[in-house]
Amino acid sequence: MTYCVAISVDQGLVFVSDSRTNSGVDNVSTYSKMRSFGVPGERQFVICAAGNLATTQSVFLQLERDIAGNAPQNLMNLTGVADAASYLGRVSVEQQRETPGGPVFEASFLIGGEVAGSTRSRSFMVYPEGNHIASGPQTPFLQIGEIKYGKPILDRVVSADTSLEDATVCALLSMDATTRSNVSVGPPIEVRAYHSGTLQPPRYVSFGDDSPYLHELRRAWTHELHAALRRLPAVGWNEAATAREL
Amino acid sequence: MTYCVAISVDQGLVFVSDSRTNSGVDNVSTYSKMRSFGVPGERQFVICAAGNLATTQSVFLQLERDIAGNAPQNLMNLTGVADAASYLGRVSVEQQRETPGGPVFEASFLIGGEVAGSTRSRSFMVYPEGNHIASGPQTPFLQIGEIKYGKPILDRVVSADTSLEDATVCALLSMDATTRSNVSVGPPIEVRAYHSGTLQPPRYVSFGDDSPYLHELRRAWTHELHAALRRLPAVGWNEAATAREL
Numbered sequence: 001m002t003y004c005v006a007i008s009v010d011q012g013l014v015f016v017s018d019s020r021t022n023s024g025v026d027n028v029s030t031y032s033k034m035r036s037f038g039v040p041g042e043r044q045f046v047i048c049a050a051g052n053l054a055t056t057q058s059v060f061l062q063l064e065r066d067i068a069g070n071a072p073q074n075l076m077n078l079t080g081v082a083d084a085a086s087y088l089g090r091v092s093v094e095q096q097r098e099t100p101g102g103p104v105f106e107a108s109f110l111i112g113g114e115v116a117g118s119t120r121s122r123s124f125m126v127y128p129e130g131n132h133i134a135s136g137p138q139t140p141f142l143q144i145g146e147i148k149y150g151k152p153i154l155d156r157v158v159s160a161d162t163s164l165e166d167a168t169v170c171a172l173l174s175m176d177a178t179t180r181s182n183v184s185v186g187p188p189i190e191v192r193a194y195h196s197g198t199l200q201p202p203r204y205v206s207f208g209d210d211s212p213y214l215h216e217l218r219r220a221w222t223h224e225l226h227a228a229l230r231r232l233p234a235v236g237w238n239e240a241a242t243a244r245e246l
Numbered sequence: 247m248t249y250c251v252a253i254s255v256d257q258g259l260v261f262v263s264d265s266r267t268n269s270g271v272d273n274v275s276t277y278s279k280m281r282s283f284g285v286p287g288e289r290q291f292v293i294c295a296a297g298n299l300a301t302t303q304s305v306f307l308q309l310e311r312d313i314a315g316n317a318p319q320n321l322m323n324l325t326g327v328a329d330a331a332s333y334l335g336r337v338s339v340e341q342q343r344e345t346p347g348g349p350v351f352e353a354s355f356l357i358g359g360e361v362a363g364s365t366r367s368r369s370f371m372v373y374p375e376g377n378h379i380a381s382g383p384q385t386p387f388l389q390i391g392e393i394k395y396g397k398p399i400l401d402r403v404v405s406a407d408t409s410l411e412d413a414t415v416c417a418l419l420s421m422d423a424t425t426r427s428n429v430s431v432g433p434p435i436e437v438r439a440y441h442s443g444t445l446q447p448p449r450y451v452s453f454g455d456d457s458p459y460l461h462e463l464r465r466a467w468t469h470e471l472h473a474a475l476r477r478l479p480a481v482g483w484n485e486a487a488t489a490r491e492l
Contacts, residue, residue: 148394152423156468157475168481177398191481205483213482220478222402228470229403235414235437236459237451 001184002145020186051107089130150174247430248391250294266432297353335376396420
């Protein structure tokens, strides 16, 4: 399994992905699921992948081959992030279909970034079928993989005016909720944060299993939740609607 | 879909269930999924149900018939909660098998309570196959239905020494996270809290769609989360493990 999240705020984009892969319960490995592509001052892209590992690796390889071979469409000549998402969807479907012997091994992707002269930074989710949806003001985050455990914190906290730093912490809390509940999602946890308008490579960090920062974040968050719980309104046992039992 | 949670703490038991049923996306109805059975001073049980509505209704009906007919095994003569869970599992499997024309329509249950002269209050989850597992000090909560969205808050906050009141608020936050993300889980939200050792009927409340308490709880919680986020440690961008990109 996998969990990746992309948050789009006014200040920029945050991507967080886990690095655990598994086939069943015992073929457990570690692979990065996030790549960064770009030319400083001209274009920056971050891509996260979920799904069949053979497919996602083939897709990343093909993206690099298209760049190296200066293909008619590649990440270095597309004129916007939406075009890059369409291109990524096409490459993904092609790679899924090229599996010699089997059924289709599906993959999904998050792609975000910015291209000079285009609109501001944007992010997209690319479905296994190759089509895509964009983040928006009402939907400032996109998720792929094991999405449910990490969704409530994003729902409650993230909006377009959340700072890039707060969005990054929030994405890490979302990831931490997921790794805690699903053992097939695990560290290293990779993070990239792109400042909108800079066209410079995103800031990067990878947190390992024994990360002091993640440990401290988890401890502080649990402490804060306990303290917050004590400040909430007492249960409304006497609310009017309670008069009649269902 | 359904979401029900039972929390077992030293002070007692909390049960929270939603009341929405649906078949596909448009056959949406409201049914209580929680029942309380008991004799003050002697025994108290709370049961929550998830799964096929025809099955869960048949099961509740059979439990009541067994009590009314003073069956050899019924909720009023069993000597402990574990026995009650085994009995509930048997009734559930029987009702599933009695569907005249179809496949097996599965159901799961949470059952908790206390019987005079038995051990302290306990809770169990009953699987569709009729067997069951108990809550424990390391696993103070049990969930059925759409369990993922509401699990992280329970994981981070609930332990055996959590007060019954805090556990109730926590269960409501867990439910609120779920109703927000899955439209097939919805109000009225029923709550029962049983104080261990009292053998008195649990405290009851039902919060409707327009509940002022739930509205205020949601508002206060969102406010607290935003405030908590600002107090967390800044992202550890320079952590040592970051030196080498994956």
